[in-house]
Amino acid sequence: MITINAQSIAFILFSLFILGGGLGVVTTRNLIHGALYLILSLFGVAGFFVLLSAPFLAAVQVLVYIGAIAILIIFAVMLTRSMTSLTEAFNRQWWLAGLVGGLLFIFLAAGIILPVWGASSAYAGQPVSDVVATTTDLGIALVDGNQYVLPFEVASLLLTAAMIGAIVIARDDE
Amino acid sequence: MEQQCRDLINTLAACMVAGGTDPNLANLLSALLGVVLVATLPLVTVILLIWVERKFAARIQDRLGPNRVGPFGLLQSVADALKMLTKEDITPAGADRFIFNLAPIIAFAVVVLIWAVIPFTPLHVGSDLSVGILYFVGVGSIGAVKVMVAGWSSNNKYALLGAFRTIAQLVSYEVPMILALLIPVMMAGSMSMQDITRAQGGMWYIFASPLAFLIFFISNLAETGRAPFDLIEAESELVAGYNIEYSGFKFGMFMAGEFMHVFTVAVLTAVLFLGGWWGPGVEQIPALGFVYLGLKTMAVYFAMLLIRNTVPRFRIDQVMNFNWKFMVPLSIVVVLVQAFLMRITTSLGLAPNEAGDFVSNLPQTIVLLLGNLAIIAVVLNMIRNRGRQQRLADEAAAAHSDLAHPAGAPAGD
Amino acid sequence: MIALWMYLLVAAALFCIGIYGVLSRRNAVSILMSIELMLNAVNINLVAFWRYLTPQNMGGQAFTAFVFVIAAAEAAVGLAIIISVYRNRKSVIVEDVNLLKW
Numbered sequence: 001m002i003t004i005n006a007q008s009i010a011f012i013l014f015s016l017f018i019l020g021g022g023l024g025v026v027t028t029r030n031l032i033h034g035a036l037y038l039i040l041s042l043f044g045v046a047g048f049f050v051l052l053s054a055p056f057l058a059a060v061q062v063l064v065y066i067g068a069i070a071i072l073i074i075f076a077v078m079l080t081r082s083m084t085s086l087t088e089a090f091n092r093q094w095w096l097a098g099l100v101g102g103l104l105f106i107f108l109a110a111g112i113i114l115p116v117w118g119a120s121s122a123y124a125g126q127p128v129s130d131v132v133a134t135t136t137d138l139g140i141a142l143v144d145g146n147q148y149v150l151p152f153e154v155a156s157l158l159l160t161a162a163m164i165g166a167i168v169i170a171r172d173d174e
Numbered sequence: 175m176e177q178q179c180r181d182l183i184n185t186l187a188a189c190m191v192a193g194g195t196d197p198n199l200a201n202l203l204s205a206l207l208g209v210v211l212v213a214t215l216p217l218v219t220v221i222l223l224i225w226v227e228r229k230f231a232a233r234i235q236d237r238l239g240p241n242r243v244g245p246f247g248l249l250q251s252v253a254d255a256l257k258m259l260t261k262e263d264i265t266p267a268g269a270d271r272f273i274f275n276l277a278p279i280i281a282f283a284v285v286v287l288i289w290a291v292i293p294f295t296p297l298h299v300g301s302d303l304s305v306g307i308l309y310f311v312g313v314g315s316i317g318a319v320k321v322m323v324a325g326w327s328s329n330n331k332y333a334l335l336g337a338f339r340t341i342a343q344l345v346s347y348e349v350p351m352i353l354a355l356l357i358p359v360m361m362a363g364s365m366s367m368q369d370i371t372r373a374q375g376g377m378w379y380i381f382a383s384p385l386a387f388l389i390f391f392i393s394n395l396a397e398t399g400r401a402p403f404d405l406i407e408a409e410s411e412l413v414a415g416y417n418i419e420y421s422g423f424k425f426g427m428f429m430a431g432e433f434m435h436v437f438t439v440a441v442l443t444a445v446l447f448l449g450g451w452w453g454p455g456v457e458q459i460p461a462l463g464f465v466y467l468g469l470k471t472m473a474v475y476f477a478m479l480l481i482r483n484t485v486p487r488f489r490i491d492q493v494m495n496f497n498w499k500f501m502v503p504l505s506i507v508v509v510l511v512q513a514f515l516m517r518i519t520t521s522l523g524l525a526p527n528e529a530g531d532f533v534s535n536l537p538q539t540i541v542l543l544l545g546n547l548a549i550i551a552v553v554l555n556m557i558r559n560r561g562r563q564q565r566l567a568d569e570a571a572a573a574h575s576d577l578a579h580p581a582g583a584p585a586g587d
Numbered sequence: 588m589i590a591l592w593m594y595l596l597v598a599a600a601l602f603c604i605g606i607y608g609v610l611s612r613r614n615a616v617s618i619l620m621s622i623e624l625m626l627n628a629v630n631i632n633l634v635a636f637w638r639y640l641t642p643q644n645m646g647g648q649a650f651t652a653f654v655f656v657i658a659a660a661e662a663a664v665g666l667a668i669i670i671s672v673y674r675n676r677k678s679v680i681v682e683d684v685n686l687l688k689w
Binding site for chain 1: 594607612644648669
């Protein structure tokens with residue numbers, strides 16, 4: 001049902017990265033391992049962005065998520081070192097959480113698959129066109145007065161506020 | 175020009191198709207061959223470069239350097255590699271075995287990965303990504319992961335402390351490096367390495383923005399962890415740092431990764447600021463690009479060696495102060511001034527035309543250069559004032575302590 | 588060729604894994620990592636819909652960029668809070684941080 005070519009192989013590989021890494025994050029007891037699984041999962045998402053012809057987002061994904069957020073998380077894990085490997089990693093309602101996650105997935109999957117079920121073929125949902133906006137278009141859209149310049153400025157303000165807030169909260173008072 | 179060349183490899187693929195191989199398979203194999211070629215180039219070069227570096231250091235220190243193995247000691251690196259391979263491979267007790275073995279591979283891979291986007295000639299480039307610069311920054315930022323992983327999985331508190339120290343330095347110096355990278359991107363109007371090189375046909379960017387070049391160069395010295403920023407290693411003062419528990423082949427991979435990183439940074443500096451493969455006659459004979467790029471790379475590389483062997487090591491607080499209180503503000507100012515001046519020159523009609531030859535580049539370059547010189551003058555003036563105040567304060571303190579302790583006991587630091 | 592629903596299915600699975608992590612883990616850092624997984628699932632959806640339905644319009648990519656910003660801000664502030672809590676209570680278990688609960 002999927003023709004075997006380089007793209008579909010890459011898709012399956014990246015899907016395995018994403019889902020395997022995700023499962024690793026939520027199941028492993030050792031937090032450093034969890035952070036490494038997170039990196040694997042994020043890397044798979046970057047691969048998806050390449051497959052979806054958004055190379056800029058893929059590069060930013062690697063730079064921001066793996067280069068900054070994952071490093072930050074590993075730092076935090078090491079600073080709170082006595083908590084790295086808890087004997088009880090899960091709370092008492094873990095089975096309920098599993099139930100919620102499983103049911104939600106069933107609903108979402110039904111919502112995704114049912115519309116294409118029995119459609120002319122499994123290939124339903126092809127891209128409407130092969131012409132894709134480029135990184136230049138994204139840059140212009142972000143600073144264009146008619147498009148996203150206001151959210152863009154608010155986002156930079158948010159980053160500044162978050163930086164100052166993080167410094168103030170985490171600072172040692174002594 | 176636009177054909178994704180590698181003539182030899184394409185010919186090979188065509189031959190395979192003619193010989194009855196499936197075209198897809200032939201394409202895949204030729205792509206793999208290209209990957210192997212691009213990845214092997216730095217590996218082979220680095221073996222020679224280690225010899226060059228050791229000879230260079232030896233001459234500076236008035237020694238002979240390696241001279242036993244092979245002619246002029248050329249095979250010394252090979253002998254060292256063999257020694258590394260035959261050493262016992264130790265995994266410390268309590269180490270996280272899988273991650274411990276993963277770290278050297280990451281260390282090595284992130285450097286080789288950068289070579290995928292380096293344009294060697296107008297035709298030869300591994301992959302001309304439209305986001306080449308971001309790719310380089312992204313791959314480079316994975317370097318911090320390898321340090322963290324190596325330091326933590328060793329189950330050694332010195333390794334962990336060394337990893338913290340290293341990460342602090344790597345993450346800090348990424349900021350001015352990325353800001354300095356913005357300037358070639360702004361001037362070329364593209365993040366593709368090949369486009370940036372092509373845009374330097376009339377004028378190298380080092381002339382338009384010497385400050386950006388200096389910031390990029392210095393922050394990369396810190397990223398590679400060589401002297402004067404070798405707090406990471408600091409053989410003579412501290413234990414080796416995050417890679418202390420590694421031995422044999424795994425340590426060799428860390429070391430080769432470090433040497434290759436220095437070389438890679440030299441190539442990148444040549445590509446981004448020294449015109450890459452540009453040189454006389456390169457448009458007729460593209461293969462000449464290899465020679466020009468090699469020469470420029472060697473110039474940068476020798477500058478790095480000279481600095482490494484002559485400048486004393488910083489203290490960690492000096493490293494951090496230098497970055498956050500000097501490099502980061504300076505790079506922000508440079509980016510702002512450069513963008514402003516480029517806007518002005520463009521609206522005055524001084525921007526280089528499509529041909530991008532020397533003459534059409536001249537007006538804008540002169541304006542940008544003057545802007546850079548103005549920043550340099552202001553900065554030098556500020557440094558001189560601060561130095562004078564510091565000296566006056568020191569002299570006052572010294573006079574005071576002489577009065578307080580007539581015996582002249584040292585007042586500590 | 589890969590169809591749109593395959594991307595959506597992977598994203599849905601990742602989102603549910605993230606939900607499970609948020610609801611079941613005790614360590615605050617784990618919860619933060621699970622939230623990052625959920626944000627990434629959203630990003631996959633945004634980019635996939637953009638590529639398959641409106642490849643000329645930059646909305647999908649622009650919103651993904653904003654999600655990056657939110658994720659970075661959230662990680663910075665969240666981890667700062669976790670470290671601050673750890674400093675005061677010697678614990679990063681969310682159940683132990685119950686001073687405001689009666």
